[in-house]
Amino acid sequence: MELHVKAPAKINLTLDVLFKREDDYHELEMVMTTIDLADRIRLKMLDDDVIRINALNRYVPSDERNLAYQAAHQLKTLFSIKKGVEITIEKNIPVAAGLAGGSSDAAACLRGLNKLWGLNLKTEELAEIGARIGSDVPFCVYGGTALAKGRGEVLTRLPAPPSCWVVLAKPSIGVSTSFVYHQLDLREIRHPDTKTMIDAIYRQDFRAICENLGNVLESVTLKYYPEVKQIKEDMKRFGADGVLMSGSGPTVYALVRHESRMHRIYNGLKGFCKQVYAVRMLGQPLEE
Numbered sequence: 001m002e003l004h005v006k007a008p009a010k011i012n013l014t015l016d017v018l019f020k021r022e023d024d025y026h027e028l029e030m031v032m033t034t035i036d037l038a039d040r041i042r043l044k045m046l047d048d049d050v051i052r053i054n055a056l057n058r059y060v061p062s063d064e065r066n067l068a069y070q071a072a073h074q075l076k077t078l079f080s081i082k083k084g085v086e087i088t089i090e091k092n093i094p095v096a097a098g099l100a101g102g103s104s105d106a107a108a109c110l111r112g113l114n115k116l117w118g119l120n121l122k123t124e125e126l127a128e129i130g131a132r133i134g135s136d137v138p139f140c141v142y143g144g145t146a147l148a149k150g151r152g153e154v155l156t157r158l159p160a161p162p163s164c165w166v167v168l169a170k171p172s173i174g175v176s177t178s179f180v181y182h183q184l185d186l187r188e189i190r191h192p193d194t195k196t197m198i199d200a201i202y203r204q205d206f207r208a209i210c211e212n213l214g215n216v217l218e219s220v221t222l223k224y225y226p227e228v229k230q231i232k233e234d235m236k237r238f239g240a241d242g243v244l245m246s247g248s249g250p251t252v253y254a255l256v257r258h259e260s261r262m263h264r265i266y267n268g269l270k271g272f273c274k275q276v277y278a279v280r281m282l283g284q285p286l287e288e
């Protein structure tokens, strides 16, 4: 038996850090939404008691470090499953980009294996299991649009933002999430106005959404990686309605209403940035 599952990327419309916690993590408040840039996961039931990963991408591990492996392992252990699975990941989301690709693969495996192994778990239960794998996994289990607090696992559902184009560009640099959080100076940051962003989403006010995009981690990533700042400036120059870095970066995205401007931004960036994508905002929860 075989099952195909879609694993969409997320972007941060806001990302705020409230304080540093005792467990060495930072307390977050962020608005996240899904976009139509997705990995495709194929799950094939095996009679042998093994988890096999076909990652098909040299930057993605094929062993127990893969978050999709960890999702299958959690379910096998918790529910004493003796069957195995072959997980094939067609990677379309850029890796280590601030788009939660690995977390989304894990979430897609939780949703898919719930069906394949007939576990009948509720989405909330899958999200709870996902939180053991990574803090962005619970959001990815639901998809859609949400306010995320804690390390990202405390979720409040929000409506989908008005539909628009999202142009993404990932410069060819690696940015360590740990480095970004450790360099963050909480006295220096300008906090985004999360409440105004949420109001703007409820009012379906595209302009206010663009005006209130904000990510405190930009203060670090833009300082150490000027190419990220340059992409932001180029996107604005080419006519983006709103521009922001997602997560800890280095991907930068532009929100844009008009298709002609989407093409202008896409073509303008394609010349000097290898990984550029133009997709639609999704924002709706994933189907069960």
Ligand SMILES: C[C@@](CO)(OP(=O)(O)O)[C@H](O)COP(=O)(O)OP(=O)(O)OC[C@H]1O[C@@H](n2ccc(N)nc2=O)[C@H](O)[C@@H]1O
Pocket (backbone or CB within 6 Å): 015, 024, 025, 026, 027, 028, 097, 098, 099, 100, 134, 135, 136, 150, 151, 152, 177, 178, 179, 181, 182, 246, 247, 248, 249
């Ligand atoms: C920035 C965000 C926003 O969604 O996403 P991405 O850029 O990965 O998409 C996340 O907070 C990425 O969280 P997560 O995926 O858990 O980060 P990890 O790689 O586990 O964290 C590496 C290190 O960063 C620091 N860290 C991480 C998360 C957090 N809320 N506070 C922290 O201080 C910790 O020191 C941790 O050991």
Ligand SMILES: Nc1ncnc2c1ncn2[C@@H]1O[C@H](COP(=O)(O)OP(=O)(O)O)[C@@H](O)[C@H]1O
Pocket (backbone or CB within 6 Å): 059, 060, 061, 065, 066, 067, 068, 089, 094, 095, 096, 097, 098, 099, 100, 101, 102, 103, 105, 106, 247, 249
């Ligand atoms: N299924 C997966 N897809 C991508 N990366 C994965 C996966 N499983 C584990 N990883 C590891 O997680 C790291 C972070 O990947 P990713 O989830 O793409 O980025 P981010 O945390 O920036 O959103 C990668 O460098 C990779 O080694």
